[in-house]
Each structure stands twice: as structure tokens, then as C-alpha cells.
Amino acid sequence: MSQLFENPMIFLIGVVALLFAAGCAGAWFNSSQSSVLGETSESLKTIEGAVLGLLALLLGFSFAMSVNRYDLRKQLEVDEANAIGTTWLRAGALLEPARSLEQQILKEYVLVRLEFFSAGTDRAKPRCCGCATEKNVGGGKRRSRSASGSYYGPVSFYAERFH
Numbered sequence: 001m002s003q004l005f006e007n008p009m010i011f012l013i014g015v016v017a018l019l020f021a022a023g024c025a026g027a028w029f030n031s032s033q034s035s036v037l038g039e040t041s042e043s044l045k046t047i048e049g050a051v052l053g054l055l056a057l058l059l060g061f062s063f064a065m066s067v068n069r070y071d072l073r074k075q076l077e078v079d080e081a082n083a084i085g086t087t088w089l090r091a092g093a094l095l096e097p098a099r100s101l102e103q104q105i106l107k108e109y110v111l112v113r114l115e116f117f118s119a120g121t122d123r124a125k126p127r128c129c130g131c132a133t134e135k136n137v138g139g140g141k142r143r144s145r146s147a148s149g150s151y152y153g154p155v156s157f158y159a160e161r162f163h
Contacts, residue, residue: 084110 084106091102 080113 088103088106091099091106093099094102
């Protein structure tokens with residue numbers, strides 16, 4: 001049952017089948033009850049118009065919300081790309097031992113972000129490399145950094161130098 005809601009294609013096929021079955025059931029009910037209700041019932045046409053109006057409102061609000069979320073996501077991606085570019089330029093202003101280390105950290109960060117987004121909702125792919133394992137990135141091996149590890153190397157370099 002949980003696979004039904006996790007896979008969008010299975011969910012789509014299920015919803016379309018359910019709507020088709022509901023339409024067939026409604027057509028059968030209408031044909032079996034036509035002699036009781038009469039051929040032109042005004043109350044049914046009023047209810048049908050109201051239901052279709054509510055469906056149009058629901059559809060309009062759904063699309064408006066999805067467009068806003070899409071625009072927000074697009075803007076956040078642009079902001080993150082600008083922040084990475086700014087950080088790259090600021091890392092270029094550092095002295096040489098820290099400059100190459102910071103730029104290597106940024107390269108690794110970009111690769112991890114690309115890996116994260118390419119994984120999407122696939123649970124078989126790794127979502128990120130937040131653990132302290134070795135991973136082959138860019139043809140060379142690297143070790144993920146932790147808060148107590150060498151991640152703060154450039155900060156401690158400048159703290160020792162200018163303090």
C-alpha cells in the first residue's frame with residue numbers, strides 16, 4: 001500500500017482507474033434511475049453546475065499554489081548558485097595554503113549537492129555523504145569532514161596567524 005503513494009506513475013494509474021470506475025457507476029445509475037427522476041430534472045443540473053464550479057475553483061487554487069512553489073524553488077536555486085560563486089571569489093582572496101583548500105571544499109560541496117539532487121526520491125541512491133567514509137570524487141579519494149575533523153582547518157590557520 002505504501003508503494004502506491006511513493007511511486008507517482010502507479011498513483012496516477014490508480015486515480016485514473018478510480019475515476020473511470022466512478023464515471024461508469026454514475027452512468028449506470030443515471031440510466032437505471034432515468035424513469036424515476038425524469039429526463040430533464042432541473043435540480044440535477046443545478047447540482048451539476050455547482051459541483052463543476054467547485055471543481056474549477058479547486059483546480060485554479062491548486063495550480064496557483066504549484067506555480068508559486070515552482071517560482072520559489074527556482075529563485076532558491078539561483079540564490080544558492082550566486083552564493084557558491086561569491087564564496088569561490090572570496091576564497092580566491094585568501095592566502096595560498098587556505099585558498100586551494102577552500103576551493104577544494106567548494107568543489108566537493110558542489111559535487112555533493114549535485115549528487116543529492118540527482119538522487120531525487122530514489123532511496124537506493126545515497127542522499128548525501130554526511131558520514132565519515134571515503135568516496136571517489138573527481139578521480140581522487142577524499143574523506144568527508146566532520147565538525148571535529150579538518151573542516152575548520154582554514155579557520156584555525158587564520159586564527160593562529162592573525163590572533
